[in-house]
C-alpha cells in the first residue's frame with residue numbers, strides 16, 4: 718500500500734492523470750481512509766506549488782493540477798452518502814476571501830460539513846465583505862467560516878471580521894478561519910476568530926458550538 722501512496726503523491730506532482738486515477742482507485746478499493754487519500758493529493762499539490770514557485774511549472778500547470786485534484790476527489794467521495802438536510806445540526810455560512818479564487822480546500826470543508834449533517838450556505842470564491850454581511854443577516858448562520866489561500870486573504874479576513882463585529886453579528890456568531898493563508902500562530906492579527914487546520918477539526922469546532930447552544 719505504501720508504494721501506491723508514494724505513486725499518488727508523485728503522479729499529482731508530475732501531473733500524470735492516468736497514474737493518479739489508477740492509484741486512487743486502488744487505495745479506494747483497498748478501503749483506505751478517505752482523509753488519508755485527500756492528504757496524499759494535498760502533498761502532491763504542495764509539490765506542484767513549489768514547482769510553480771521555482772518557475773518549473775506555469776499557470777496552465779496549476780490549472781491542470783486543480784482539475785486533477787477535483788477529478789481524483791470525485792473517485793474518493795463517489796460512495797459517500799448524499800447530505801441529509803432533513804436532520805440538520807446547524808447552519809454554516811462559508812466563502813473564500815475577495816481576490817482569491819482557490820476553492821478546492823473550501824469545497825472539501827463544505828463536503829465534510831454536509832456529510833456531518835450541517836446545512837451550508839456556500840458563497841463561493843472572491844466574496845466581497847458586503848456579501849458576507851448580507852448573507853449573515855438573511856441566513857442566520859450558527860457559524861461563519863472564512864477560507865483563504867493567497868497571502869492577501871489574511872487582510873481580507875480581517876476586513877470581514879471587523880465588518881461582522883461592526884454589524885453586531887459576531888461575537889454572537891463565532892467565526893472560523895482556515896486555509897493555507899492562516900495558521901494558529903497568526904489568528905490574533907485577524908481578531909476574534911477560531912482556527913481549524915482541516916475538515917476534521919472544522920467539524921469538531923462546529924459541533925462544539927452547537928453543543929454550547931443546547
Ligand code: B12
Pocket residue numbers: 759762763764765766767769770776779780781782783784816817818819820821822823825826862863864865866867868869893894895896897912913914915916919
Ligand atoms: C491549484 C492551485 C491553483 C488553481 C486553483 C483551482 C481551484 N479551483 O481552487 C488556479 C490555477 C486557479 C490557481 C491560480 C492562482 N494561483 Co494557485 N495554487 C494552486 C495550488 C497548486 C494548490 C492549492 C490547493 O488547492 N491546495 C489543496 C487544498 C485541499 O488545500 P488548502 O486550500 O490549503 O485547503 C485545506 C486547508 O487549508 C483547509 N481549509 C481550506 N479552507 C478552509 C476554510 C476553513 C473555514 C477551514 C476550517 C479550513 C480550510 O482544509 C483544506 C483541506 O485540508 C497552490 C500550491 C499550494 N502550495 O497550496 C497554488 C498557490 C496557492 N497559488 C498561488 C498563486 C500565486 C496563484 C496565482 C496568483 C497564479 C497566477 N500567476 O495567476 C493565481 C491566483 C488566482 C487568485 N486570484 O486566486 C500561490 C499563492 C502564493 C500566496 N501565498 O499568495 C501558491 C501557494 C503557489 C506558489 N507556491 O506560488 N492556483
